[in-house]
Amino acid sequence: MIPGSFDYLRPTTIGEAVSALAESGEDAKVLAGGQSLMPLLRLRLALPEVLVDLDHVAELREIRDTGDSVFIGAMATHHQVIKDPLVRAHAPLIAQATATVADPAVRHRGTLGGSLAHADPAGDLPAVILALDGVLIAQSAHGPREIPAADFFEDYLTSALEPAELLLGVRIPKLGTGWGFHYEKFHRTAQAWAIVGVACGVRRANGAIEECRVALTNMGPAPVRAHEVERALLGRVATQNAFKAAAAHAAEGTAPTGDLHGSAEYREHLARVLTARALTTAAGI
Amino acid sequence: MTEVGTARKRSEDARLITGNTQWTDNIQLPGMLYVAFLRSPYAHARIVNVDTSAALDRPGVVAVFSGADLAGEQGGLPCAWVVTPDMVLPDHPPIAVTEVRYSGEPVACVVARDRYAAADALEAIDVDYEPLPPVLDMQAALAEGADLVHSDKGTNKSYTWVFANGDLDAAFLDAAVVIEREYVQQRLIPSAMEPRSVVCQPFGDQMTVWSSTQIPHILRVMLASVTGVPEQNLRVIAPDVGGGFGSKLQVYGEEVITLILARKLGKPVKWTESRSEGNQTVHHGRDQIQRLRLAADADGRIRGLNVDLLADMGAYLMLVTPGIPLLGAFMFPAIYKMDAYSFTCTGVFTTKMPTDAYRGAGRPEATFAIERLMDELAHELDLDPIEVRRRNWIKHDEFPYETVCGLTYDSGNYEAATEKALQLFEYDKLRAEQADRRERHDTVQLGIGVSTFTEMCGLAPSRVLGSLFYGAGGWEHSAVRMLPTGKVEVLTGSSAHGQGHETAWAQIASDALGVPFEDVRVLHGDTAISHKGLDTYGSRSLVVGGVALVGACVKVVDKARVVAAHLLEADASDLTFENGRFSVRGVPEQGMSIQEIAGATFAAHNLPDGIEPSLDSEATFDPENFSFPHGTHLCAAEVDTETGFVKIRKYVAVDDIGKVVNPLIVEGQVHGGLAQGISQALYEEAVYDVDGNLQTTTLADYLVPSASDLPTFTTDRTETPATTNPLGVKGVGEAGTIASTPAVVNAIVDALRPFGVSDVRMPCTPERVWRALQEGVAQ
């Protein structure tokens, strides 16, 4: 549990951070809250030569209203996100899901950007951002780039970020009225990672479901949208039975693996049960 | 008597909680070197060659040794409990020399100027292994032609130990009910908050060892015999120790090697484990397969019980490895009367980390088995689980009672504890809710689990240990020093590692000597100061060590009385001693405080002829019997039948631990114990993969609960004093752990009975519960 040796850089601006990454290239790693990276370093599963610590890049912590969307800086801590009035008003799903992450100590250090860049299939926030059609903003020495969430999470611990690319934050489109949201997390202990999680939003108008978003945590190497469930609900009246019937499709197109906390078969079963519950809660029935 | 019975906050807590204290890893000595161990990635392999040359060239490295390099001086790790004359006891080198037998076993070590250099250099050691087949399954290990853990021994069986009393055949013949079950006690990893750590400092021909250990005194004797450092030159200090739960009741290879390296290099050397290293190589707990048969009459009265255990020893026998399951041998009959009982335990070698003591040690296993069986018996006969227990338990007016195991339970009142628990639990109300949920086919079902447990504590009468071939006695020692200013130092051979001795012992001494609580300092855990003792485990500290302290205090008062009589010019038999003051009977104003007498004795200007100028006294107490705490625990669990998730809704623990010295400490011990017992039922399991690699090396994979996962416990007590010691105490360190595991599993099974479920294997993970439901419904 002792990391290998590395150089340590502590930029104070985005520009400095980007050039530090450009200079060190593949041998560098960004250090955000360290809640995922530090364990990897200590177990020597990651052996970077340079750590670029973003802790002092204040501008990366900002959460702003950008008109039709809310921008959350990569270095906003989980704690900050949970408390932020803009997030609570326009993206309450993020605040609710973030509150289920780990424990207060982790939430005071861990960041939204770190969670997304880390692309852990058991992480709660990738599925949430996917459900909300968030857009990730990255920057390298070659300039900025926008990556839709649907293209960002590529594989197990693999995002679309290039090695020398910095994640600046994520833009969450403001959704109109009539939405209800819920993140349903299933885990064995309060501090444990999700065995399966379901992020969902339901918009109703005149009693029928007009739009619906469902994304699943830990049902494969990357978060997945349960499109079959979404489709099955369009135009339907929001009833428990309708949700149950639609949720029967939740595991379609997923590829969960088994581990110590649950087999693939059990995860598929959970996805169906939890999706029905999440939709029911989101719709408030 | 004012201190004993008072719920004092613990005086040691401020420094323990802030960590602003002497944890072993906090110790920094000039010139200190650091050792790191290279560990086997194989469960079983022959060591063909270890090349340390590249590691030696790494910056900061002082020395590198393989097992072969140290073969001449590293000795073998001790096993102090040879349970049968023909027990197979393999050699256990601290660093493997020719063969590794569990993943994580040390194969080499690096000594460097800092711990980073040591860790880096490990990667440069080149070990050539020839893999051998792992032995992972106990039953397969005993089969003809099985791969062997120790090929030279010709068997994977270490021993078979048998105890029987009464006519078992007669008990089973024509029995109206026979219940036959197999339960698995999963392998557990004791997760003390403070990792193991050891520092050894050579100084001339003396060696000082600081270790995060529960057993400084035993460790001293053992290190002396393993390393050859003469006992009188060896000082072992257990500074503040952050929990052990049995895992630090051990003589670890890392302790031996750190000492040998310090001696060899003439420099202080430190080793501190990481959590992952600890999960792999701190000794593990439990790991038994229990095959059980119980015969009963149609009215539920037990006739006989047959217990056949397979106990996983792991790869080697460590300090008390083989004896752990036998600590449960006498506890399967628990609080119940029966005519016949038979117990057989076979210790089996596997290529896994050795097992040894873990909180409760043998007794949780026994309690789990019998309390699960009692619920099965109740179900079989369609009786309430409380009623079936009531029909079998020893009644309060039958004490002292000699059990079928030959133990004499001195006292107890199972009726009273159960009555209180039922009331606090609102048993009838919860049963009604259960019926209602069943009728409504509610997704969430409610189950009620009962555990009316007892345990044997206060380890242990030395004679009994002798008869079980244990390598030492079970007494405890204490001493009291009266300082010139009237303040008091208490020395105890018990070695606190979180239990609160400094507070409880001061309370006892304060009452016995009549001095203020604040005037007493308790010294422990240093063989040069509290020079004599047998340390802390098996809920023995208060029951044995506390009683020794009372004995030492009585001697101090007796000595002081002689001096007081002389100074007060009265006859000793005319003096009363109350609240720390001797006074002449009938003339209360004519008196002296014990502090004044301490001062006068120190000055020694005017002592009676032939009286030594010292009030200091010591006492050693060897218990004549075990103590038998008991209690009734009730658990209500909600089971989500769609996901298998278990939530403990209500938990009531009524414990009878005899007299209570400090209710707050008792409360803490019960809460922590419950957490650990519940954790065995729901969360913890050490898992090895098919190759014999431990998969649960981090706390993300080896789940332990936090406060948010546990219910608010309702605790209460009944008080039936122990009759076998002057304090009337019985011990509380393990009660919660022993009682709670079966209460939780009984509750889960009770919730799922309507679905045809009669067992769920521990830990009852959501998936296991869900699968049990699928299988139950399918039947």
Ligand SMILES: Cc1cc2nc3c(=O)[nH]c(=O)nc-3n(C[C@H](O)[C@H](O)[C@H](O)COP(=O)(O)OP(=O)(O)OC[C@H]3O[C@@H](n4cnc5c(N)ncnc54)[C@H](O)[C@@H]3O)c2cc1C
């Ligand atoms: C005990 C514990 C329990 C946890 N439980 C949960 C849980 O239940 N659910 C959950 O979702 N998470 C959980 N986490 C993880 C937590 O949310 C982490 O905070 C998160 O995964 C990573 O955020 P971080 O800021 O700590 O990133 P770091 O650990 O610093 O970095 C993680 C990775 O992202 C990269 N990175 C970070 N920021 C950037 C950036 N701006 N640009 C480019 N790359 C970047 C790093 O290089 C690294 O590869 C847990 C963590 C712990 C320690």
